[in-house]
Amino acid sequence: MPTIVIDEDRCKGCQLCTTVCPKDLVTMAENFNAKGYHPAKLEDPEGECTGCTMCALMCPDVAITVYR
């Protein structure tokens, strides 16, 4: 099943990935990461992620790995 893995501690919470997801599955987490930012997280209970790589394309910190 297509999905993404976000390296939480690499994320700087810039939110660039959140607006480009065609299914709005990427949001910001409530918790803080080791850097002190709210990291991006994938919320995909229905398995809607298509692995389109849009979020990863916009990530300046290469924190997102995409599986398909």
Added chain:
Amino acid sequence: MPEGEVVFARPAALEDTPTHYCPGCTHGIIHRLIGEVIDELGIREITVGIAPVGCAVLAYHYFNFDTVEAAHGRAPAVATGIKRVSPENVVFTYQGDGDLAAIGTAEIVHAANRGENITVVFVNNAVFGMTGGQMAPTTLPGQVTTSTPTGRDVKVDGYPVKVAEILAQTTGAAYIARRTVTQPKYVRSCKKAIKTAFKTQLAGLGFALVEVLSTCSTNWGMSPMEALRWLDENMIPYYPLGDYKVIDEVKALP
């Protein structure tokens, strides 16, 4: 570890080191695109990068190939030397607008006009990022910076320098293009342009430069998302995206 094939991951040409760039800084995207292009062309073992002075001064920590640090603005001169002495290497410079369009204007114009067989990635964020957001030669008319608190006054400060347009006039340039990375479609297009710029060098066709419009949310005083929109709405009208010079031999590249 999820099942399935990995379709997007960190390129081998990028080190695992976290960058020092501010959250949302598009330097990170541009670094990644260069890494992906170098991986795809299979030239990591023969590539030499030239890092600039500016925010990207530590680029040598992030690229996983040989990198030389140049004096401020002198990256094209250093690249010229390395490429002439060692023509089997792929040599590129990575420069910001404070480096390339201010102190390094002479170097870049002459490198382009000599048709030096190097590749240049020019990152234009319309501000001096590292030193605290002062006006750069590329700052837009009316743009507020720490040294133009009431906005850039063109009567006093002159007009923003359009690097791609200027260098496209040089006889020696083979490929000059302007791109940005504010949306996924632009990121894809930018990667294609950077790849063409490297292929131009590999084919020995001469000077290639890709100007990439970039954000500086910290010094523009915006959130990273606002900065992307500000770039789209304000920078692209003044700095139109497109190919400014593509010689026939570059067009014919596979």
